[in-house]
Amino acid sequence: MEKKLKLGIPKGSLQKATIELFRRSGWKINVNGRSYFPEINDKDIDCAICRAQEMSRYVENETLDAGLTGKDWIAENSSDIHVVADLVYSKVSARPARWVLAVPYNSSIKTLEDLNGKKISTELLEFTKRYFAERKIDVNVEFSWGATEAKVVSGLADAIVEVTETESTIRAHGLKIIHELMQTNTQLIASHKAWANPEKREKIEQIAMLLKGALLGDKLVGLKMNVPEKQIKTIVALLPSLNAPTIAALYNSDWVSVETVVDTSIVRELIPDLLKNGAEGIIEYPLNKVV
Ligand SMILES: Nc1ncnc2c1ncn2[C@@H]1O[C@H](COP(=O)(O)OP(=O)(O)OP(=O)(O)O)[C@@H](O)[C@H]1O
Numbered sequence: 518m519e520k521k522l523k524l525g526i527p528k529g530s531l532q533k534a535t536i537e538l539f540r541r542s543g544w545k546i547n548v549n550g551r552s553y554f555p556e557i558n559d560k561d562i563d564c565a566i567c568r569a570q571e572m573s574r575y576v577e578n579e580t581l582d583a584g585l586t587g588k589d590w591i592a593e594n595s596s597d598i599h600v601v602a603d604l605v606y607s608k609v610s611a612r613p614a615r616w617v618l619a620v621p622y623n624s625s626i627k628t629l630e631d632l633n634g635k636k637i638s639t640e641l642l643e644f645t646k647r648y649f650a651e652r653k654i655d656v657n658v659e660f661s662w663g664a665t666e667a668k669v670v671s672g673l674a675d676a677i678v679e680v681t682e683t684e685s686t687i688r689a690h691g692l693k694i695i696h697e698l699m700q701t702n703t704q705l706i707a708s709h710k711a712w713a714n715p716e717k718r719e720k721i722e723q724i725a726m727l728l729k730g731a732l733l734g735d736k737l738v739g740l741k742m743n744v745p746e747k748q749i750k751t752i753v754a755l756l757p758s759l760n761a762p763t764i765a766a767l768y769n770s771d772w773v774s775v776e777t778v779v780d781t782s783i784v785r786e787l788i789p790d791l792l793k794n795g796a797e798g799i800i801e802y803p804l805n806k807v808v
């Protein structure tokens with residue numbers, strides 16, 4: 518490539534999961550010491566670590582060509598960027614996170630309308646202001662630098678708008694969720710200029726394809742088994758019909774080998790059913806990528 522792709526890696530909650538996803542996709546990102554410019558084993562990419570909150574602004578103003586950040590912060594900044602791919606992973610899971618409105622368990626606030634004249638504390642200031650203004654609810658939205666759950670416990674605010682993934686922080690503070698404002702997930706974004714540059718776009722598309730492949734590889738497993746020929750119809754009917762399974766003859770035998778890819782979540786129900794219906798020698802194996 519004539520010019521390297523300037524790629525932003527999010528600092529904070531998404532950093533570890535992002536570097537791990539790149540590793541599984543075939544790129545090693547080496548964060549050494551306090552440097553915000555980690556090494557990457559790709560001569561066409563220059564990496565920079567940048568706060569998730571600020572990423573979309575740096576991509577919009579072309580300081581970075583592309584970057585990974587949450588949909589939430591792109592909305593907060595109202596950034597004019599190109600969304601290349603939704604990559605659904607959070608800090609500890611492969612699920613989206615949610616921005617929710619939470620109040621103390623015994624609060625009299627039950628609906629959004631009950632917030633008229635009340636005070637909300639949040640890090641997602643502009644989005645929250647817009648959200649309530651659109652619904653014509655008159656609230657006082659105050660910026661929080663973090664540890665937001667504590668503010669409603671200590672009476673500094675009547676409610677909070679906060680991000681949650683596992684709900685453990687909300688629960689730990691004796692709060693309850695009364696409304697969900699938005700679901701958010703990580704996105705790969707690019708500046709319009711980088712996206713219009715064929716070389717850069719090709720590199721960004723390569724990154725998107727492999728990151729998506731690695732995420733999908735996490736959700737799926739390979740299954741292989743031997744099946745008596747007379748049972749093959751029953752066994753195939755049990756397999757989810759995402760992809761047609763591969764059926765291969767076994768040498769000198771009236772058994773066949775069946776191979777397929779299935780969702781990890783159904784395996785524990787599926788394997789006993791396959792055994793009951795005559796399958797033998799079932800092996801399950803992980804998949805690095807599914808492209
Ligand atoms: N469990 C989670 N907790 C917080 N943010 C999460 C979580 N999972 C995913 N995210 C996403 O990570 C981004 C927030 O990361 P960011 O670095 O801006 O803040 P942070 O991790 O809260 O930083 P800090 O540790 O300084 O509070 C958002 O896009 C958010 O949606």
Ligand SMILES: O=P(O)(O)OC[C@H]1O[C@H](OP(=O)(O)OP(=O)(O)O)[C@H](O)[C@@H]1O
Nearest residue numbers: 663664665680681682683684685686687
């Ligand atoms: O639903 P959970 O899985 O508990 O995760 C959500 C919590 O994690 C984040 O806090 P962070 O560690 O960023 O601290 P902060 O409040 O100081 O930003 C977020 O602000 C919530 O407090």
Ligand SMILES: [Mg+2]
Nearest residue numbers: 529530663664
């Ligand atoms: Mg935080």
